[in-house]
Amino acid sequence: MNAAALSDRKAGNIVIHLFFILLSIGIVAPFLLIVSVSLTDEKALAEFGYRFFPSKFSLVAYDFVLQTPGIVLRAYGNTIFITAAGTVLSLLLTSMVAYAISRRDYKWRVPLTVYIFFTMLFSGGLVPFYILMTQYLHLKDSLWAIILPGMLSPFYVLIMKGFMGKIPYELIESAKVDGAGEWRIFFRMILPLSTPALATLGLFIAFNYWNEWFNALLFIDDDRKVPLQLLLVRIMNTLDFLRNNSKYIQSLGLDMSQLPDESMRMALVILVAGPMMFVFPFFQKYFVQGMTVGSLKG
């Protein structure tokens, strides 16, 4: 390569890096804006609007929220319960059925596979689902209304089946020759061997439960059952939020008119959505694996 081409290449690289730096700024900008607003004095917000750097720095909004942490903590509690219970149950349900259909010698393998995957093609839609959940299973205002619907997905079964299908059959065979039953083989041998797949899938499922809002929107009205994402929907309607909290606020001897309304809303968003933003990127690799299978196979 001659010198001119080399310097051309260098110039090209600078342009590419410039492109990505601008793109990165564009992607991060909304996050910066919301953090900045949550850290800005309420009066300064009204005067200067939302800015990328606080026009007048203030922690009052966080003070307010953290003085009455009950609502946020309860929402965290609900979401943690949903995520933990949902992920464990989902993994168990998924891996059990995935193991059965991963076994080539299983008699009902083909009909069962068809039975599972037909549900990917056709669904009854939202209304029958809603009526099943509320009129027949009576799950209105229950955290199970959020846990149950996402518990088993044909995609998850597909991923697990693919992994378990690769476990050498000789292992299972020799365990059987030694007199182990299918349950024993599954729990003592297959599950431990599937740890990598369980971890990947588990993370993906946990992430979905953590960010779940659709079923919460449909089924949860009770204030005590609100998970994080639904809490955010409610915060959007500040009036609602203030009404529900007015007791707290009055008990603190604070004047309602001095409430840092805007900045407080944003501080809440950050306290609700923020922590996971630092956790999720560490597991990016696993998400990619989960999502690639999901999108290519669906």
Next chain:
Amino acid sequence: MNQNEAGARIAGIAEAKKGKARRKLLRSGDKELSFLALPAVLYIFVFSYLTMFGVIIAFKNYRYDRGIWGSEWVGLQNFKFFFISEKAFIVTRNTILYNVWFWIVTTFCALLVAVLLNEISRKWSKYYQTVMFLPTFVSWIVIMFLVQMFLDHDNGFVNRLILSMGGERIRWYLEPAYWPFILTLAHLWKSIGFSALVYYAGIVAIDPSYYEAARMDGATRFQMVRKITIPMLAPLITILLIMAIGSMFRGDFGLHYFVSNNSPLLYNTVDIIDTFVYRALAVSGDTSMAAAVGLYQSLVGFVLVVAANYTVRKINEENSLW
């Protein structure tokens, strides 16, 4: 019959017996395996097959106090109501147009980003990827807040910027004209990290000797992208396109519902079948009509998925669903 032959026969019979016993031993697992599968079978029966059966609500005038059996049959009336209203056309058009448009824009941008990522060092490309991936982890509800930071009428960043330049504030949430653009931007912001990554993975898998040969012949970077990268990615793009066609009748509820802040003046522009069904069910209480629209969506979706899969199978069997 000589001894050897007899010996071989006996051994053969013994072998066959052993094989039979062995097969029996291995077969004996069917029942237990079925027990392992049972919870999932029941789950799927309740949550998928029962709700499929529930589509009969679409042909009834469903009343909560009467239940599915007690409500009266009305034939196709619910469908008629929907299809003679202008809403049927609007939400169908919006669902399809947004999907087509999103696919074009996202694919173009993701390809561009993926190609450029491949031009820089792995270290830097990893940093950029991590940043681009951040929005993937954010729910549409949080994005609703982020968008509002920019578009709020009084304090929003954009309106303040317009003011500072001497312009007039825009009532973003009341003006439909801007929303196809805003939704596109929001969609792109959330999905670019993942889409780019899919194509980037495809590019990394291309045999480097093609590029080496091209470089020897003095090809420029642009030529290599046009003559090697894009053609090599064509199968992947095709598969993803067909998959997208398969889900053409389903939209992203969160994007259309939350990002537009569910503002009634924007309905005609941002509404898709999913948001329409939700509102008919949860807000206006047209349960049966919502069921009818849901069934319409499911049926067309079914045809599209089957057709898409059929096409994928013809191209590359490995990527097909069944």
